[in-house]
Amino acid sequence: MRNQSVLMCAARMRSVIVMLALLLFVGLFTDACHLPKGGRAGPIDTWNVTQFFCSGDPVIVSWNLNPGFDRRNCNRRCASPTDCFVGTRCIDGVCSNRTPPPGSVLPDGQCAPDTELTITSSAGGTLVNHNHDASGAQSAMPGDSVTFTANGGYREPLGFYAEERKTATMVTPDTGPVVIHFPFACPPAWSPHDIEQDGPSVSEHVAIARVINTSGVTIDLSGANHVGPPVRLRPGEGTTAFNGKLTGVWSAAIPPEFRIGLPTPRCGPTAIENPYPGLSVELQLTCSARN
Numbered sequence: 001m002r003n004q005s006v007l008m009c010a011a012r013m014r015s016v017i018v019m020l021a022l023l024l025f026v027g028l029f030t031d032a033c034h035l036p037k038g039g040r041a042g043p044i045d046t047w048n049v050t051q052f053f054c055s056g057d058p059v060i061v062s063w064n065l066n067p068g069f070d071r072r073n074c075n076r077r078c079a080s081p082t083d084c085f086v087g088t089r090c091i092d093g094v095c096s097n098r099t100p101p102p103g104s105v106l107p108d109g110q111c112a113p114d115t116e117l118t119i120t121s122s123a124g125g126t127l128v129n130h131n132h133d134a135s136g137a138q139s140a141m142p143g144d145s146v147t148f149t150a151n152g153g154y155r156e157p158l159g160f161y162a163e164e165r166k167t168a169t170m171v172t173p174d175t176g177p178v179v180i181h182f183p184f185a186c187p188p189a190w191s192p193h194d195i196e197q198d199g200p201s202v203s204e205h206v207a208i209a210r211v212i213n214t215s216g217v218t219i220d221l222s223g224a225n226h227v228g229p230p231v232r233l234r235p236g237e238g239t240t241a242f243n244g245k246l247t248g249v250w251s252a253a254i255p256p257e258f259r260i261g262l263p264t265p266r267c268g269p270t271a272i273e274n275p276y277p278g279l280s281v282e283l284q285l286t287c288s289a290r291n
Helices: 002-032 071-075
Strands: 047-049 059-064 089-091 094-096 115-121 126-130 135-140 146-154 160-170 178-182 206-213 219-222 231-233 249-253 279-287
Touching: 047 160, 059 115, 059 126, 059 146, 126 135, 178 249, 206 219, 206 231, 219 279, 249 279
Parallel strands: none
Antiparallel strands: 047 059, 059 135, 089 094, 115 126, 115 146, 146 160, 178 279, 206 279, 219 231, 219 249
C-alpha cells in the first residue's frame, strides 16, 4: 500500500514539473517574439480607402504600418543573422535594428519587422509597391466605382500575409443609401456615431441629400449639420435638416415619453438585461455643386 502511495505521489510530481516547464517555455517564447494585435499584424486593418466620392474628386488610399512596429520586436533571440528580420542584425544573441532600413519612418525607439505592401486597382495599375515605407498615401482619379486590393504583411519569422479588398463608390443618382447604427450599450445609452472615426469616409463634394429614420420607433436625432434641438422623426420619416457635408458626431435616442411601458435596462457584468432596441438612420448621398 505504501509503495502504491509513493508511486502516485511521484506521478503527481512529474505532472507538476511538466506543467511548469510548459509555462516557462511559453513565457520565453512570448518574450522572444512579440506579435502586435494579438498575433496578427499587417496591412489588413492599417490601410484605408475613400469609401464614397464624386466624379472629379480624388480617391485617397492611405496606409500606416506603424502599429506593427514595437520595441519588443527588437528583442527576438537569435543564433545567426538568418534568425532576424531583414534590416536587423544578430548582436550578442539578440536581433537589433541599430541601423534602420533606408527610407524607414519609425516611431522613436522602435524597430521595424520586414514588411511589404502592394495595393492595386481594378481600374488597372499599381498604386503602392514598397518594402520599407511605414506610412503614406496615394491619390487616384477613377472615372467610376473602383476596387483596391492590398496584399502584404510581415515576412518571416513573423510570417503573416493577407489580402483584402476595399471599394470606392462613385456617388450617382443610383447609389444606395448609407446606414448609420446607434447600438444600445452600457452605461445605459445609445452609442454615438463619429463619422471621422467610424466612417464612412467621403471625398470633398459628397453631401447629404436626405436622412430617413429606419429604426422602427420614433427617435430624436442630432447631427453635425443641424443647429438647435434634436429633430424628432417617426418611423420611416425623412428630413432635410441635416443636409450638407457628411461629418461630425451623430446621436439618436428614443424620446422618454416613448419608453413608457418598456422594461428598464440593467447593465450586468457581461450583458444588458432588458436593453432598448438599437437605432439606425439612412443617409441618401448626393454631390454638391463645385465653386
